Amino acid sequence: MNEIIYKPIGIIRTPFRDREGMPIQAAAAGGVKGTIELDPEMVPGLRDLAGFSHIMLLYHFHQSRGYSLEVVPFMDTELRGVFATRAPKRPNQIGVSVVRLAAVRGNILDIEDVDMIDGTPLLDIKPYVPGIDDREGVRTGWLEGREELMRARKSDDRFG
Amino acid sequence: MNEIIYKPIGIIRTPFRDREGMPIQAAAAGGVKGTIELDPEMVPGLRDLAGFSHIMLLYHFHQSRGYSLEVVPFMDTELRGVFATRAPKRPNQIGVSVVRLAAVRGNILDIEDVDMIDGTPLLDIKPYVPGIDDREGVRTGWLEGREELMRARKSDDRFG
Numbered sequence: 522m523n524e525i526i527y528k529p530i531g532i533i534r535t536p537f538r539d540r541e542g543m544p545i546q547a548a549a550a551g552g553v554k555g556t557i558e559l560d561p562e563m564v565p566g567l568r569d570l571a572g573f574s575h576i577m578l579l580y581h582f583h584q585s586r587g588y589s590l591e592v593v594p595f596m597d598t599e600l601r602g603v604f605a606t607r608a609p610k611r612p613n614q615i616g617v618s619v620v621r622l623a624a625v626r627g628n629i630l631d632i633e634d635v636d637m638i639d640g641t642p643l644l645d646i647k648p649y650v651p652g653i654d655d656r657e658g659v660r661t662g663w664l665e666g667r668e669e670l671m672r673a674r675k676s677d678d679r680f681g
Numbered sequence: 682m683n684e685i686i687y688k689p690i691g692i693i694r695t696p697f698r699d700r701e702g703m704p705i706q707a708a709a710a711g712g713v714k715g716t717i718e719l720d721p722e723m724v725p726g727l728r729d730l731a732g733f734s735h736i737m738l739l740y741h742f743h744q745s746r747g748y749s750l751e752v753v754p755f756m757d758t759e760l761r762g763v764f765a766t767r768a769p770k771r772p773n774q775i776g777v778s779v780v781r782l783a784a785v786r787g788n789i790l791d792i793e794d795v796d797m798i799d800g801t802p803l804l805d806i807k808p809y810v811p812g813i814d815d816r817e818g819v820r821t822g823w824l825e826g827r828e829e830l831m832r833a834r835k836s837d838d839r840f841g
Contacts, residue, residue, distance in 0.1 A: 522689040522720075522802060525741050527773040529682040560682075563772065566750040568762030572822020576764075579739070579775055581685050590726035602728030604736075604806040607813075612723065613687040613804045615739055617777065619816055642682060644773045646764040650824060653767075655815035656779055662732020664810060 529642035531559035531628075533580060535635045540584070543636060555620075555635035557643060559628040566646075571625045575649035576632075580616050581642045582609035596667050605662060616641075619649050689802035691719035691788075693740060695795045700744070703796065715780075715795035717803060719788040726806075731785045735809035736792075740776050741802045742769035756827050765822060776801075779809050 535555040537543040557578075559567070570576065588610040591600045603611055616637065623631040630646075695715040697703040717738075719727070730736065748770040751760045763771055776797065783791040790806075 522692075525687045525689065525802065525804070527685045527687070527775070529685065530772050532682075563750065563764075566763040566772070567765070568751060568760070569765040569823045570762055572820065572825075573765065574818070574820035575816050577777065579773075579777070590723065591728060600728070602730055603726040604723075605727070605729040605733065605808050607807060607810075611805060612690050612726070613739075615687070615775070615805050617737065617739070617807065617814075619814060642685065644685070645771060645775050647767060647777065648765050648821065648824065649816060649819065650767075650821055651815070651819050654777075654779060655811070656735050656809060658734070659809065659811050660732065660734035661808065661810055663729045664808065665732075 527644055529581065529644060530563050530646075531557050531643040533557055533578070533635070533637050533639075533641040533643050535637055535639045535641070537638050540638065543638065552633055553635050554623075555632050555637070557630040557632060557646075559630065559643075561628045564628050567625055567630075570622070570646070570648070573622055573648045575619055576622045577647040577649050577654065578618050578620060578643060579645040579647070580618075580637060581644060582611075582614035582616050583640070583642055584638055585609040585614050588612050588614070597663070599663075601663060615644065619654075687804055689720075689741070689804060690723050690806075691717050691803040693717055693738070693795070693797050693799075693801040693803050695797055695799045695801070697798050700798065703798065712793055713795050714783075715792050715797070717790040717792060717806075719790065719803075721788045724788050727785055727790075730782070730806070730808070733782055733808045735779050736782045737807040737809050737814065738778050738780060738803060739805040739807070740778075740797060741804060742771075742774040742776050743800070743802055744798055745769040745774050748772050748774070757823070759823075761823060775804065779814075
């Protein structure tokens, strides 16, 4: 299949210089502050965004090299299929996080609950809309009963 | 910023040959069935996925050409910043949908609530996990009070 080429629209700034000690999901990153430095050319695309309390960020796991189709996730001791995990070493290394939008100042967005490494290339911003992005009556397979652990536990360098 | 190159991991098959009459969000696509034809090399990555009732798909809006930073969304008459909408004509044309996973059969995944055009290139599959992907106490800016409309209304060819 043909390659698809994207160009980052900005950079995500966070307190996390490397993977150690960083939260593994935005939901575990309560209150951690970061900023988005958007390409100034993209600023017209931010119109009306400030009205949303939460935004979905799509970004590139730029510090991951290569991938494995089977991985041992953070909160587990067993090998799992990579598509049944959120591990960064994926065939296409795209991350998705929902963060709180605190302010929009020109091309700078103040965000909270960040869980990315400083310098992460940003691919897209979408409004987070309940009823579009969430579901009820969900089964979570091998993660069943471990979601709390996933939200609380910090990253190690397993996926370095 | 440097370009990022991805290679599709599969193709999404749906009943929608073009944009007209298709749902604009998975949440509006109740019961519409589709399949994922995964690259057979990727099958080991599906291990444990069948335990999840819902999966998040990341895909490329392959029929959209170019983009606008300001757009008039489906359920609106006013110009909005593209990052405050889900319009496909975005700087990086990546779509995100949560669908129901009905079955995994080798490299074929049966899915429901599909809202993509037939032949859409698939970039990633992630497990959908409540508490990771959803948020409470959300404000939705210009969409406030229109979420029901968004879930119900069908697409036209405005973003053709």
